[in-house]
Amino acid sequence: MAPPTPPDDQNAEKKQNPWVQVGRYSQLALMLPAGTVVGWLAGSALDRWLHTSWISIVGLFLGITAGMIELIRTVLRDTK
Amino acid sequence: MPEQLWFTEILNHLFAGPVTAFLHVLRITPKHPEAPIPNSFAMELLVFGFLLTLFLLLRSRLSVESPGGLQHSFEAVEGFVVGQSREIIGHHSEPYTPFFTIVFIFILVCNLIGLIPGFESPTGVPVVPLGCAICAFLYYHTQGFKHAGPKYLLHFFGPPMEGMSIWARIPLAILMLPIELVSHFARLLSLTVRLWANIFAGDLITLVFFSMIPIAIPIIFMGLHIVVAILQAYVFMLLSIIYVSGAVAEEH
Numbered sequence: 001m002a003p004p005t006p007p008d009d010q011n012a013e014k015k016q017n018p019w020v021q022v023g024r025y026s027q028l029a030l031m032l033p034a035g036t037v038v039g040w041l042a043g044s045a046l047d048r049w050l051h052t053s054w055i056s057i058v059g060l061f062l063g064i065t066a067g068m069i070e071l072i073r074t075v076l077r078d079t080k
Numbered sequence: 081m082p083e084q085l086w087f088t089e090i091l092n093h094l095f096a097g098p099v100t101a102f103l104h105v106l107r108i109t110p111k112h113p114e115a116p117i118p119n120s121f122a123m124e125l126l127v128f129g130f131l132l133t134l135f136l137l138l139r140s141r142l143s144v145e146s147p148g149g150l151q152h153s154f155e156a157v158e159g160f161v162v163g164q165s166r167e168i169i170g171h172h173s174e175p176y177t178p179f180f181t182i183v184f185i186f187i188l189v190c191n192l193i194g195l196i197p198g199f200e201s202p203t204g205v206p207v208v209p210l211g212c213a214i215c216a217f218l219y220y221h222t223q224g225f226k227h228a229g230p231k232y233l234l235h236f237f238g239p240p241m242e243g244m245s246i247w248a249r250i251p252l253a254i255l256m257l258p259i260e261l262v263s264h265f266a267r268l269l270s271l272t273v274r275l276w277a278n279i280f281a282g283d284l285i286t287l288v289f290f291s292m293i294p295i296a297i298p299i300i301f302m303g304l305h306i307v308v309a310i311l312q313a314y315v316f317m318l319l320s321i322i323y324v325s326g327a328v329a330e331e332h
Contacts, residue, residue: 020168023318030270031263038266059262066263 028074032067039063082112086198088122120205127189127202157181164318169325176324179219184317187212191279191309195302203279203312206272213271216320217264224327232327236260271319275312282308 043059046052084092092115099116103109110116138150147155161181165173187203194201202208224232234240238256282305290298 017167019314020164020318020322023315024322026274026315027267027270027319027322030274031266034266034270034273035262038269039262042262042265062258063262063266066259066266069259070263070266 024074028071031070032064035065035067035070036060036063039066082115082118084115085119085122085200087126088115088117088119091117091122091125118205119200120202120208123193123200123202124190124208126199127186127193131185131189157185161317165321165324168318168321169328172328173321176223176321180317180321180324183212183216183320184313187275187316188310188313191313192306194279194283195305195309201279201283201309203275204283206276209272209275209279210268212275212316213268216271216316216323217268220320220323220327223324227328235327236264267319267323271316275316278308278312 039059039062040056041059043056043062046055046059096114096116100110100113103116134150138154141148142151158177158181161184162174162177165177165180169176190203190208191201193199194204203212221232224235236257237253238260244252282301286298286301286305289301
């Protein structure tokens, strides 16, 4: 039987090289605008489908929130 | 008639009829029925053919006793990707490394092919990075499902809240569902835009400086383009690894 190993995520968090950090943070730079655009696009599509005009605004805010949540999650994970 | 590279011209000359007929079956009307294959698709096919030939050649010459230069190079690339994925995903990363390796090599060759006169980078056209991003997107969700089964869907309801009552969890999960969905689709967009914008801008800068000062100066920008090409292929691969590690993490 193989010896028990510590959870892999913990290992990954402990020793991350700077390039991995660069990858993570470069993702964040685009995550906020991308989340906003995707939220707005999804809302606009729903607006067009349901003949309404408010879902795109909700989608926009959801997109901004999603981007912010992703940002906070990454920062919290890396500052643990 | 669109502006075509020599390779696209050959493909359109040979396959324009069948491709247009196939597109009609799919109810797509090509803008130019006499040249339905765009440069980006032709270049992708060329890269695919080149890599396939290279790998077949490599396969036929594999040797443990006296590995050649090509084998050494690919072993180095493979070792690098294995190291990166092990660092991020952990010790169970081996099944995923072939995907990451091929994503890295394919995008790298696509980025670099534009430096050869008579060719252009397919990744400088948004549909190609989008295709690569869709592959990565489908791959990490498939691996998530394979790893956790239907429990993987819990990823879309936000992080697990230890000690919170079920009545508080349900409204929070309903609120988190659209946010998580947007967040996942935003990854698709961010992967696409990053790769496309960098390669498009690199090509454009080289072209602009080449048209202004055709001697020496463009070489500097071509060098910069090589660095950007390698870096962007690496970042795309790295983000794919990060997304897979999130999908196969034991959170729930």
